[in-house]
Amino acid sequence: MKVLTGKVTKLPDNVNTDDIIPARYLSSMDLDAMTEHAFEDYDASLKEKVREGGIIVAGKNFGCGSSREHAVIVLKKAGLKAVIAESFARIFFRNSINQGLLALQLEGSSEPIKDGDSVKIDLERFIVENETRSSIHRLRPIPPFLLSILNEGGLVPYLKKRRGWGIEA
Amino acid sequence: MEGIGKTISEKVLSRASGKPDASAGDIVLAEIDLLMLHEITGPLAIRAFEEMGFERVWDPSKVVVVFDHNVPPSDISSASMMREMRSFVRAKGLTNFFEIGRGGIAHQLLAEKGMSAPGRLIIGADSHTCTAGGLGAFGVGVGSTEAAAVLGTGKLWLRVPETYRVIVRNRLIEPSSPKDLILEIIGEIGMEGAIYKAVEYCGEGIRSMSLDGRLTLANMSIEMSAKTGIVEPDEKVAYYIRERTGEDVELVRSDEDAVFEETFEFDASKTEPLVAVPPRIDDVKPARELGGVEIDQAFLGSCTNGRLEDLRAAARILKSNRVNPRVRMIVTPASMEVYREAMKEGLLDIFARAGAIICCPSCGPCLGMSQGVLGPEEVCVSSTNRNFVGRMGHRSSKVYLASPATVAASAITGRITDPRDIE
Numbered sequence A: 001m002k003v004l005t006g007k008v009t010k011l012p013d014n015v016n017t018d019d020i021i022p023a024r025y026l027s028s029m030d031l032d033a034m035t036e037h038a039f040e041d042y043d044a045s046l047k048e049k050v051r052e053g054g055i056i057v058a059g060k061n062f063g064c065g066s067s068r069e070h071a072v073i074v075l076k077k078a079g080l081k082a083v084i085a086e087s088f089a090r091i092f093f094r095n096s097i098n099q100g101l102l103a104l105q106l107e108g109s110s111e112p113i114k115d116g117d118s119v120k121i122d123l124e125r126f127i128v129e130n131e132t133r134s135s136i137h138r139l140r141p142i143p144p145f146l147l148s149i150l151n152e153g154g155l156v157p158y159l160k161k162r163r164g165w166g167i168e169a
Numbered sequence B: 001m002e003g004i005g006k007t008i009s010e011k012v013l014s015r016a017s018g019k020p021d022a023s024a025g026d027i028v029l030a031e032i033d034l035l036m037l038h039e040i041t042g043p044l045a046i047r048a049f050e051e052m053g054f055e056r057v058w059d060p061s062k063v064v065v066v067f068d069h070n071v072p073p074s075d076i077s078s079a080s081m082m083r084e085m086r087s088f089v090r091a092k093g094l095t096n097f098f099e100i101g102r103g104g105i106a107h108q109l110l111a112e113k114g115m116s117a118p119g120r121l122i123i124g125a126d127s128h129t130c131t132a133g134g135l136g137a138f139g140v141g142v143g144s145t146e147a148a149a150v151l152g153t154g155k156l157w158l159r160v161p162e163t164y165r166v167i168v169r170n171r172l173i174e175p176s177s178p179k180d181l182i183l184e185i186i187g188e189i190g191m192e193g194a195i196y197k198a199v200e201y202c203g204e205g206i207r208s209m210s211l212d213g214r215l216t217l218a219n220m221s222i223e224m225s226a227k228t229g230i231v232e233p234d235e236k237v238a239y240y241i242r243e244r245t246g247e248d249v250e251l252v253r254s255d256e257d258a259v260f261e262e263t264f265e266f267d268a269s270k271t272e273p274l275v276a277v278p279p280r281i282d283d284v285k286p287a288r289e290l291g292g293v294e295i296d297q298a299f300l301g302s303c304t305n306g307r308l309e310d311l312r313a314a315a316r317i318l319k320s321n322r323v324n325p326r327v328r329m330i331v332t333p334a335s336m337e338v339y340r341e342a343m344k345e346g347l348l349d350i351f352a353r354a355g356a357i358i359c360c361p362s363c364g365p366c367l368g369m370s371q372g373v374l375g376p377e378e379v380c381v382s383s384t385n386r387n388f389v390g391r392m393g394h395r396s397s398k399v400y401l402a403s404p405a406t407v408a409a410s411a412i413t414g415r416i417t418d419p420r421d422i423e
């Protein structure tokens, strides 16, 4: 998982978890059926776009609001491979790492990256290359401890293997 | 570092991690004092717990399980999720389970049971776990997988947050309320303005405030994206906890020389009845400027404003008035305790006589789940905490957030109304 390519679905500041999955679908454990309703109130066409492109680039405070981990789960199930944002709501960020979804913080503005751009994420150098516009953007490195959770595929496999946190933070 | 004072967050996380020097920016592995699960986020946590290979819950006396989002269950799927939770509670011997009819909204319960005590580290699989800060606890919301990790290990990694300090001078003047104050604060700081920070509230405006009101302040701290909100605890809190648990608590407060990233000051005596205009929590306007907004529904309840003091404020206004014929008003006490107290005081009778319906303690309408979901184009004035698109129902419906007094005043006139403008 060192390099990842895809097409950008661009989202603004403050997209919340109600936007991603409305509460009325949460009374269920059928997460595949739930995924059909991703972004339903916000913009029903987004689900298909995310499936095709695989990468979201957003503004500030992505994933704010409710703690529902369902928001990350349905995005993953819808085909999202990575989400890049200027900043994340903290619970959403943690949920992403715990579900093994790459959540990357952009250094600087997301403005130069446009909807539909083809991008390449380089996880060795922590940069995004915008192939459509030949520009390069820096990403904030993920702390090694979180990287090890991501590399295991999330917190469930991580803890299953170690039977504990395995950190002396 | 030696010689530098600590904030409340630094003290709590130092104690919980066994690292006396933990300070803002550090990542610590902390021992958790209490974990809360409800029926929406709980079932996912249980599954993750099992997949992680855990069998025993780290400490069955430190886990609180509450049903509150959709109670009593309105469909088979919700009932099944509760069933799954109940069997987990039994199998693992969890001792703090609140069955329907014996509980209420989780955040209110943790306060009532004296569990949200100063200095405690509380993790909840719900974003409004920060409500615990109203009584001086460090409460943080997490997702289901981390709740599972805590169930299994009793520990969680946390970054020690920087702290914003909010000093509130002077006292609120009725009918302005703690809700109006927190809307003013959020309007100023902005919906992403306190991202990753802890917000500490102090000053005369806070000391003079009831505990109900303090819970409202802490509750809405997440709405400016804070990690948590903590009200500086005082003797009132110590008394409350002693009364409910028989225990003496240490009042964990920031040192005089603690380092705050930023300090904000507000004058509570100038706070007016305010409203957050959808779909942004920080689009805050005086209620008097919104008199043109007609409403279909008025909702009084939730973990933000479903407490006794909130019901009293609304009842004072509704006492000699009736709910407008075009409007339905829904009243949902935040817990069974609040419900019973409100019954004893005659508040429920006032609501019913005014033409409001009284529902059981539940989150229901707050997140568009049950007991008051909005249809297309409908407008609600609500004492809750979120006015996102579609939060209470159809995507074209709208939620204006206001204090209990403003909700009651608006229910009477049928449009957003400043409570000072009601007889």
Ligand code: SF4
Pocket (backbone or CB within 6 Å): B069, B105, B107, B126, B128, B302, B303, B304, B362, B363, B366, B367, B384, B385
């Ligand atoms: S009342 Fe609303 S905000 Fe509070 S816990 Fe329930 S759903 Fe969440």
